[in-house]
Amino acid sequence: MKKAMEKIKQVIFGHVGICILLLCAAPLLFIGHGLFEEIEVEQAPPDSEVKDLIVVGFSQLGSESGWRTAHTLSIQDALTKDAGYFLIFSNARQIQENQIKAIRSFISQRVDYIVFAPVIEDGWDTVLQEAKDAGIPVIIIDRMVNVADSSLYTTWIGTDAWKEGEKAGKWLERHLREKNRQSEDINIVVLQGTIGSTAQIGRTEGFEEVASRHDNWHILESATAEFTAARGKEVMGEMLRRYPNIDVLVSQNDDMTMGAVEAMQEAGVSFGEHGQVAVISFDAIRDALEMVDEGLINVDIECNPVQGAYIDMIIQKLENGEPVEKSYVVEENIFTRENVAEFLEGRTY
Numbered sequence: 001m002k003k004a005m006e007k008i009k010q011v012i013f014g015h016v017g018i019c020i021l022l023l024c025a026a027p028l029l030f031i032g033h034g035l036f037e038e039i040e041v042e043q044a045p046p047d048s049e050v051k052d053l054i055v056v057g058f059s060q061l062g063s064e065s066g067w068r069t070a071h072t073l074s075i076q077d078a079l080t081k082d083a084g085y086f087l088i089f090s091n092a093r094q095i096q097e098n099q100i101k102a103i104r105s106f107i108s109q110r111v112d113y114i115v116f117a118p119v120i121e122d123g124w125d126t127v128l129q130e131a132k133d134a135g136i137p138v139i140i141i142d143r144m145v146n147v148a149d150s151s152l153y154t155t156w157i158g159t160d161a162w163k164e165g166e167k168a169g170k171w172l173e174r175h176l177r178e179k180n181r182q183s184e185d186i187n188i189v190v191l192q193g194t195i196g197s198t199a200q201i202g203r204t205e206g207f208e209e210v211a212s213r214h215d216n217w218h219i220l221e222s223a224t225a226e227f228t229a230a231r232g233k234e235v236m237g238e239m240l241r242r243y244p245n246i247d248v249l250v251s252q253n254d255d256m257t258m259g260a261v262e263a264m265q266e267a268g269v270s271f272g273e274h275g276q277v278a279v280i281s282f283d284a285i286r287d288a289l290e291m292v293d294e295g296l297i298n299v300d301i302e303c304n305p306v307q308g309a310y311i312d313m314i315i316q317k318l319e320n321g322e323p324v325e326k327s328y329v330v331e332e333n334i335f336t337r338e339n340v341a342e343f344l345e346g347r348t349y
């Protein structure tokens, strides 16, 4: 427990530290760049240096979570020079305008492929039309886009967020049955991710579909904590002050869960396997799986970040003129105290 709590503090203070730095820098950014932090997009070296390489522009949506770090690494590990790629990486810091700017820069640099993980689903038609007009294939990863014309992208690789939400609901049904509490009133709070993102929309709708079959499940409140530990702590702290009788926390990623766990500790509210609040989390990064093992998180629904190899496979197919599927859904598991130990050993993220 102590080990897990130290880790939680590292995650939260790491993010808080970054927030404080950003707050201090905000006036400078305001003067220098207007209302949001604009990014500079890296340029590819001259053609002579990349002539035998496939140039890929990758717009990552941000670095908000442990999951995101693993996702970025998976892509950087797959698209290496040794594997025949030159990767231009751009971090949008959770701002859609930054992603649009990065994609436009990739187009003007005439990269061979654009890979991007969209921060939210809406608002991509124009820039993707520009990529299509320039003849650059677009591979969407992780979250989805909501566009009128699906020919604006070549393929999508990601996870089934709706199914993840449904799995959370079905786990709760089983859990309540096992505790013989299936007829009791059950008070639920939900920490949501970035509003308008596929992970938030899917996990919310999938869970609510199951919840709608149970009149005794009461979702007291759903509020965004933006997929970060610091906001998870804040928002959960507010919820604990508003609702003294929370039975279940559904937290749409592990970072928010770690923040929420700290809020519950500070409020003196017990949680996990033997506590008042059952904790349902998503992602299944290593630190959280250790908390499952210790009984602090009841269940962790996996969202698999290992997507780099798929991108390599798809690009190689396209290079060889072979057809690709319109979507690839990566494999995902559910972790509880019963099965987590066997997966912890090999977990690198």
Ligand code: AHR
Pocket (backbone or CB within 6 Å): 064, 065, 066, 067, 068, 142, 143, 199, 227, 252, 253, 254, 255, 282, 283, 303
């Ligand atoms: O889109 C995937 C989600 O985004 C992960 O659950 C979360 O940790 C990340 O920020």
